[in-house]
Amino acid sequence: MPHAVKRAVVLLSGGLDSATCLWWAKSRGYVPTALSVRYGQRHAKELGSARRLARRAGAALHEAALGLPWLKTSSLVDRKKVLPELPLSKIGVGGVPSTYVPGRNTMFVALGLSLADAIGAEAVVVGANALDYSGYPDCRPAFYAAFGKVARLGTARGASGRRLAVLAPLVKLDKAAIVRLARRLKVPLELTWSCYAGGRRPCGRCDSCKLRAKGFAVAGAPDPAL
Amino acid sequence: MPHAVKRAVVLLSGGLDSATCLWWAKSRGYVPTALSVRYGQRHAKELGSARRLARRAGAALHEAALGLPWLKTSSLVDRKKVLPELPLSKIGVGGVPSTYVPGRNTMFVALGLSLADAIGAEAVVVGANALDYSGYPDCRPAFYAAFGKVARLGTARGASGRRLAVLAPLVKLDKAAIVRLARRLKVPLELTWSCYAGGRRPCGRCDSCKLRAKGFAVAGAPDPAL
Numbered sequence: 373m374p375h376a377v378k379r380a381v382v383l384l385s386g387g388l389d390s391a392t393c394l395w396w397a398k399s400r401g402y403v404p405t406a407l408s409v410r411y412g413q414r415h416a417k418e419l420g421s422a423r424r425l426a427r428r429a430g431a432a433l434h435e436a437a438l439g440l441p442w443l444k445t446s447s448l449v450d451r452k453k454v455l456p457e458l459p460l461s462k463i464g465v466g467g468v469p470s471t472y473v474p475g476r477n478t479m480f481v482a483l484g485l486s487l488a489d490a491i492g493a494e495a496v497v498v499g500a501n502a503l504d505y506s507g508y509p510d511c512r513p514a515f516y517a518a519f520g521k522v523a524r525l526g527t528a529r530g531a532s533g534r535r536l537a538v539l540a541p542l543v544k545l546d547k548a549a550i551v552r553l554a555r556r557l558k559v560p561l562e563l564t565w566s567c568y569a570g571g572r573r574p575c576g577r578c579d580s581c582k583l584r585a586k587g588f589a590v591a592g593a594p595d596p597a598l
Numbered sequence: 599m600p601h602a603v604k605r606a607v608v609l610l611s612g613g614l615d616s617a618t619c620l621w622w623a624k625s626r627g628y629v630p631t632a633l634s635v636r637y638g639q640r641h642a643k644e645l646g647s648a649r650r651l652a653r654r655a656g657a658a659l660h661e662a663a664l665g666l667p668w669l670k671t672s673s674l675v676d677r678k679k680v681l682p683e684l685p686l687s688k689i690g691v692g693g694v695p696s697t698y699v700p701g702r703n704t705m706f707v708a709l710g711l712s713l714a715d716a717i718g719a720e721a722v723v724v725g726a727n728a729l730d731y732s733g734y735p736d737c738r739p740a741f742y743a744a745f746g747k748v749a750r751l752g753t754a755r756g757a758s759g760r761r762l763a764v765l766a767p768l769v770k771l772d773k774a775a776i777v778r779l780a781r782r783l784k785v786p787l788e789l790t791w792s793c794y795a796g797g798r799r800p801c802g803r804c805d806s807c808k809l810r811a812k813g814f815a816v817a818g819a820p821d822p823a824l
């Protein structure tokens with residue numbers, strides 16, 4: 373009897389973490405379907421990275437578009453706002469930063485569950501991590517555990533007793549561990565884009581660039597995207 | 599000292615249930631902000647109803663737009679699909695019907711939490727009910743209880759210890775009880791639209807029309823939208 377296909381929806385922003393999740397899903401035997409989301413982010417660079425990564429991984433890519441006017445409260449959406457440039461030691465410790473997009477991961481996981489329910493996937497994989505992160509509330513393990521219950525109760529698939537899990541495989545890893553995992557999984561890191569600004573090259577000054585640089589430095593590896 | 603303003607986001611489809619929630623929120627002392635969602639539904643009639651209801655309630659209305667191509671699996675989105683026309687006794691008992699939009703309430707509550715987090719609302723109110731419903735998994739009490747935990751953990755507001763609840767005040771009411779509640783709250787029921795089809799008048803044949811008609815009949819009240 374042929375082995376049943378295990379499908380997973382992987383939320384793919386185009387950054388280091390979500391790309392690592394895409395290859396992680398493959399390594400765990402899932403046939404991945406990537407999901408990227410336009411929500412009015414400052415720049416489309418990461419969406420281009422998501423496309424290239426999905427193609428390289430041989431994964432189908434769904435692009436969702438959200439028109440949510442109230443997200444302008446975030447500096448990651450409103451181009452008129454200034455992106456924070458904190459020293460590394462201050463990132464993630466001073467409360468929720470201006471780059472926080474209200475309820476973003478809640479919405480993204482919900483979209484992932486919708487897609488999973490539509491295509492018969494048994495997992496939604498999200499690249500959140502709670503160690504080297506910017507201080508967002510929706511990056512913590514308990515949040516994903518709670519969403520697992522929502523998935524089981526609120527989808528046709530889950531309600532019928534079939535598996536539909538919310539997986540955050542990086543949630544307890546620091547950036548260096550993610551870089552090491554990505555290298556072991558042969559993620560094409562040169563295709564990833566983490567910078568909050570949308571310049572030709574990563575800015576090196578935003579929270580995301582600094583956390584990424586620290587990850588590569590601690591892992592003792594060069595960043596092939598630089 | 600002036601009483602603090604209590605804000606609530608009310609998911610407003612324009613139907614009987616969500617309109618009742620809008621007036622319920624007002625009766626409980628909330629300043630309501632309505633949220634309606636375009637997700638490619640067959641017709642825009644209910645969105646027009648949502649606008650008129652929000653205006654009548656004196657509530658701000660946010661209109662979200664979702665571009666989610668995979669929702670075409672639902673007969674409520676794909677106009678080429680035929681809407682089911684079951685006898686009343688079969689509605690909600692034969693498993694998930696073709697009108698099910700994968701993960702719809704999961705996505706809508708997530709959008710509501712995002713808006714609540716952005717405007718400082720302490721509740722998201724949703725008109726789901728688990729008695730006279732079409733058999734959707736995302737209309738049951740346990741689902742909303744689980745989402746309450748997601749709200750507390752996954753939003754800036756909840757994570758900072760302020761209240762952010764997911765309320766489903768109709769979840770244990772049948773349609774007749776909802777009609778009675780709506781009449782007591784003086785909901786302008788003539789403005790509501792429940793029909794899945796988008797004709798000039800409600801079709802009277804779809805699941806939603808049949809459940810609504812039963813509710814008014816059992817409550818012994820005429821339906822002012824007919």
